[in-house]
Amino acid sequence: MTTFVDRVELHVAAGNGGHGCASVHREKFKPLGGPDGGNGGRGGDVILVVDQSVTTLLDYHHSPHRKATNGQPGAGDNRTGKEGQDLVLPVPDGTVVLDKDGNVLADLVGQGTTFIAGQGGRGGLGNAALASARRKAPGFALLGEPGEARDVVMELKTVADVALVGYPSAGKSSLISVLSAAKPKIADYPFTTLVPNLGVVTAGSTVYTIADVPGLIPGASQGKGLGLExxxxxxxxxxxxxxxxxxxxxxxxxxxxxxxxxxxxxxxxGGLDDRPRIVVLNKIDIPDGQDLADMIRGDLEQRGYQVFEVSAVARTGLKELSFALAKIVSEARAAKPVEEATRIVIRPKAVDDAGFTVTYDEAAEVYRVRGEKPERWIRQTDFNNDEAVGYLADRLSRLGVEDQLMKAGARAGDAVAIGPEDNAVVFDWEPTMMAGAEMLGRRGEDHRLEAPRPAAQRRRDREAERDEAQQEFDEFKPF
Incomplete structure (x- = not known):
């Protein structure tokens, strides 16, 4: 039965944000008290956190799909929906998180180190938050954003100062057992050790960790034996x-x-050429072993290796070895650059940065709009609500999307897609100055919430709005 796993593919899904609520306050003698729809709750995040008590990724091997809870929708009386609960996943110290292309997303070293693998979706605004002086009674609310869903690969790289390498049955596990308090499985047949063993060694004032790598045989780097794993x-x-x-x-x-x-x-x-090497001649308690060690010691020292003769069984030569390793580890730690305090660099966007792009896809004969804001607004819009669609058109117009479409050569009736190609919202474009927000009147207003105006004033206001729309139509001649 598998008890150690050091590489898994994890499928995470953060919680969706709750939808906003469209509600109107009602009470006795005041049936239309204004909008009071609350906001939706934020979806829960998926968070990886280093836990020293976890030593394997086995749990995620058996259960690779993990999802956080969704945020709750808002309600009337300005009640905000409950936030989704974050899903905290403990991982071993030394876990590296990569995307499916092999790019490193995070290197989790140290107790409590965290990484947000999936960001929860934001809750949608209720109509109370959308109300303004011009939009006193919105009849719609924004939808909650979907949580982030992605696949990540987690690899465990043991956090150790000293690594023992060698053929199976060379005595690596026995050496760890006598140098530290670790109790690995020991036997006289190859591949006894199926997982890396880790021990803590104290030599004078220096404390360091030591690990062995099982299964190294010829061809290990190509996948033979267990070495590649x-x-x-x-x-x-x-x-x-x-x-x-x-x-x-x-x-x-x-x-x-x-x-x-x-x-x-x-x-x-690859990647290990700069590490210092030490050679340990093990099993010198056996007469033939001592004789062979005496024969080859000089050859190894001529190659530049520091050589130690030890016996894990007889416990000879261990003190010299442990202090020599402690010296090298101490020098390596001292050579590491001191980590400076993190400097926060603020790089604001340029003033003329619209935050989106407009391109023409000749193959699909569609104008594509890509950008964080317009794509987020698309996800938040309830397309079954005409007023919500009109609000989206107003936002896109204020952002400058329509100006860029006109500069790109778009004409009324052309197809426009907002979002990625595989999940875009496509519509036939109609400029708002011709047949949009201005000609339909101001959205989100309810005359029942306003003080009544004289009939003559209402007539003059309608005529002024009609003249203004006609003037804008005459000035804008794209053809």
Missing amino acids: FLRHVERCSVLVHVLDTATLESERDPVSDLDVIEAELKQY
């Missing part, structure tokens, strides 16, 4: 320790050739 766990280490078996029972193997094979695999994997 676990080589990622040595990427964060400060020093590599080659554990060589000086008492191997295989006649075609010897410690020097084992070292060359493992080095070739590490080089092919």
Whole structure:
């Protein structure tokens, strides 16, 4: 049964925002007390957080689909909908989050480090929030935005200072068990260790972590054995320790050739050339092992390696090894640049930045509008409500979308698409100055909420609005 998983694909979906409410306040002797529709609640986020008690991604291997709760819709009497509950997912220390293309989104190191994998949708505004001096009684509300849904890949890279590498049954697990309090499974057959083991070593005033990488054999970097699955766990280490078996029972193997094979695999994997190396000749408690160690020690030192002869069984040579590793780890930590306080850089958008683009798609014969604001407004609009559609037209006009469409050559009746190609809203464009907001009158007004005007005044206002619309029509001649 699988108990350790260090790479999973996770499908996250944040909560949708609740819809706003369109409501009118009513009470005795005041049946039309004005709009009182509340806003919708925000959808819950999906948050990854480092938890030191979690050591594997096994839970997400079995349950890869995770979703946060939705926000609740608003209600009358200015009641805001309840916010969706954030979904907090604990992950091991050292988890790297990538998108499906392999781009790193976050490197989660350190207890409590968080990353928002899915952003919850914002709640829609109720008609009380949409009311203004010109729009006293909106008969519509905005829809809540859908929560962010995406697929991410999580990879666990062990956070260790020292990495033990070597052939199966070279004694890596035994070495960890005597250097630290770790209790890995130990046996005399290959591939006993199926998961990386991690231990904490104290040498004087230095405390460091040590891990082994199981399953390294020739061809590991191409996927043979278990090495390719676990080589990622040595990427964060400060020093590599080659554990060589000086008492191997295989006649075609010897410690020097084992070292060359493992080095070739590490080089092919890449990214580890700058790590210092130490060679440990293990199992010198066996007479043949001590003799072989004496024979090859000089050759290894000529190559520039620092060599230690140890026996995990007899517990000899361990103190010298642990203090030598502590020295290298301390030097590596001191060489790391001191992290400066995060500097917040504010880069405001240019004054003439409209925040959207208008392009013409010749293949589809449609003008495409892309931008954060217009696409968000499309998601918030209830297209079953004519007044909401008119409000959208007003917003797009004020943003300058219609001006850009005219500059791009769009004419009345041309197809316009707002949003991504696979999920765009397409409509036939009619300029508002010809047949839109101005000619339909001001939206969101209810004459029942206004003081009555004399008949003569109402007539003069209608004539003034008609003359203004006619003048704008005469001035705008796109053809």
